[in-house]
Amino acid sequence: GQNIDQPTEMTATEGAIVQINCTYQTSGFNGLFWYQQHAGEAPTFLSYNVLDGLEEKGRFSSFLSRSKGYSYLLLKELQMKDSASYLCAVRDRSGNTPLVFGKGTRLSVIA
Amino acid sequence: DSGVTQTPKHLITATGQRVTLRCSPRSGDLSVYWYQQSLDQGLQFLIQYYNGEERAKGNILERFSAQQFPDLHSELNLSSLELGDSALYFCASSVSQAENTEAFFGQGTRLTVV
Numbered sequence: 001g002q003n004i005d006q007p008t009e010m011t012a013t014e015g016a017i018v019q020i021n022c023t024y025q026t027s028g029f030n031g032l033f034w035y036q037q038h039a040g041e042a043p044t045f046l047s048y049n050v051l052d053g054l055e056e057k058g059r060f061s062s063f064l065s066r067s068k069g070y071s072y073l074l075l076k077e078l079q080m081k082d083s084a085s086y087l088c089a090v091r092d093r094s095g096n097t098p099l100v101f102g103k104g105t106r107l108s109v110i111a
Numbered sequence: 112d113s114g115v116t117q118t119p120k121h122l123i124t125a126t127g128q129r130v131t132l133r134c135s136p137r138s139g140d141l142s143v144y145w146y147q148q149s150l151d152q153g154l155q156f157l158i159q160y161y162n163g164e165e166r167a168k169g170n171i172l173e174r175f176s177a178q179q180f181p182d183l184h185s186e187l188n189l190s191s192l193e194l195g196d197s198a199l200y201f202c203a204s205s206v207s208q209a210e211n212t213e214a215f216f217g218q219g220t221r222l223t224v225v
Contacts, residue, residue: 098144
């Protein structure tokens with residue numbers, strides 16, 4: 001079966017760094033995606049990892065360890081607008097196949 | 112703006128009724144995905160179409176059906192609606208067959224069944 005786990009909620013302070021973890025157990029693996037979703041809005045793509053290691057994109061970085069079935073999203077210099085849900089998703093089959101999403105982590109950034 | 116358009120944005124209907132949700136993918140995208148998002152659940156994959164043909168099926172109820180038309184827009188039909196069908200329904204599209212292709216999401220249709 002497919003299982004993607006993330007913490008339900010996290011709180012962090014403006015200007016700080018926060019790490020959102022994701023563990024997955026899927027029948028196959030062809031890439032891991034992170035999306036950001038503000039309440040009631042569409043998810044928007046943040047990052048993609050398929051090889052082990054860290055991918056950096058501005059204030060956001062994403063890490064993957066395939067052997068551990070583990071990823072994290074690192075957000076630096078937090079801003080109030082970063083308050084949102086962060087969704088971890090795995091593509092478990094080859095080709096352009098549907099993403100399997102975790103339930104998301106709701107991040108609250110406080111002053 | 113992702114380029115994916117969904118209509119209507121909001122829909123309120125009674126139990127037992129039937130509704131149709133519409134999605135226009137980004138220009139040039141051949142794949143369309145439908146997802147359901149309830150308050151206590153994450154994004155649940157329903158169904159995927161690629162260039163007019165059904166490509167993958169998720170946990171889609173038999174009361175639900177979808178299709179993709181020659182102009183690549185897609186419709187999701189929900190029938191015999193129940194209170195538990197109240198949710199946000201998202202459509203997403205993507206262009207290529209490569210694994211690293213991300214999906215672009217529309218703004219969703221919020222369905223409320225009363």
